[in-house]
Amino acid sequence: MELGLHPAQLRRLAEQALMEDRAYEDITTAALIPSDQQGRGVIVAKREGIIAGLPMAAAVFEAMDPSIRFQTLVQDGAKVVAGQEVAVVEGPLASILAAERTALNYLQRLSGIATLTARFAEELAGTGVVLRDTRKTTPGLRTLEKYAVRVGGGQNHRLHLADGILVKDNHLAALRARGLGVTEAVHLCRQAYPQMPVQVEVTNFKEAQEALEAGAEALLLDNMAPAEIAQVVALARGRAALEASGGITLENVREVAKAGVQYISVGAITHSAPALDLSLEVA
Structure with a gap:
């Protein structure tokens, strides 16, 4: 193997x-x-x-x-x-x-x-930030493509939907239609899978604050500017793992890393290589 x-x-x-x-x-x-x-x-x-x-x-x-x-x-x-x-x-x-x-x-x-x-890994050298992939892979070839990410120096995020909890925007939209929000989302996930950490996708400081207050163990900061990411880092104070994603390029990945996140995920390393x-x- x-x-x-x-x-x-x-x-x-x-x-x-x-x-x-x-x-x-x-x-x-x-x-x-x-x-x-x-x-x-x-x-x-x-x-x-x-x-x-x-x-x-x-x-x-x-x-x-x-x-x-x-x-x-x-x-x-x-x-x-x-x-x-x-x-x-x-x-x-x-x-x-x-x-x-x-x-x-x-x-x-x-x-x-x-x-x-x-x-991408070379651009992140010395920052301590871990490069992750996403599930944006070729159908049928995910295992191979995620293997190639590891060969290149990256880390796999979720291998599949059963590999971890990630509450995304559409999950929250479906919950809001029933009068529920982020707090309830975290509670329901923890109730169903008590051993699994809950990661919540957020797009701004307010959503990040709400997810932290709900007790999420990890936040996915989607398409947030480095300055706003730094604000979330200061707010979190180590209470949750922080991962930046969306709009990450070779030109800006180091700047995003310096904002203080632990992880950066890049879909392009599999879907656009x-x-x-x-x-x-x-x-």
Whole structure:
């Protein structure tokens, strides 16, 4: 198991993606490459970045053809430069070519997430603030994408809806329709799940004050300016964990961190990370 990636899950995802691509029916390769022709391919980084997803790429080639040999030249988490060789693939050339795109799609996507996460983590270096991800992930790929966040130096927030309580704006809107508010929300959550800390999303100082008075153990400060965040930090005085989120960029993340929060969550590291350019070159 690699940082929480189970081989059975990797196999399932590999098989699903290969079936989607109909890799076992690659008509171009079937027309051109005899089944007994052996070959060697090298996965090469086309630009600088952080590698993540090598176990997933290996699982794709294994699912395509167990006789393919996949050798890593670096490990997940390694920083690579343009032109650097990342892995070598050897075996039946037809199988290698049929699985090539699927393996690269996973590797490029996850490496892109790790690379962007690392850039945010670098901006936060020395502040003591922890970078977190969100649930804004690709359906079906959350475990992989959150793995890539960890590889890049970030921390996972909630893996799924059963992983923690987060009272968001729409929850509160539904409660207000019944004449209830933040205090009741915290009480109801604590009553239903007494062992779980309650985090409440707030958008301004007044809402933060109300959530603190209700006894919330954590606040998610959504789209708040650094100056207002600092006011909430002073108000909380350590009574609740504070997490800033919304509108966080590489340009302003350090300024937000200096406002005094413990955590900063960035949805962009999973939903908007550009893929790291990688290619497979047949030798």
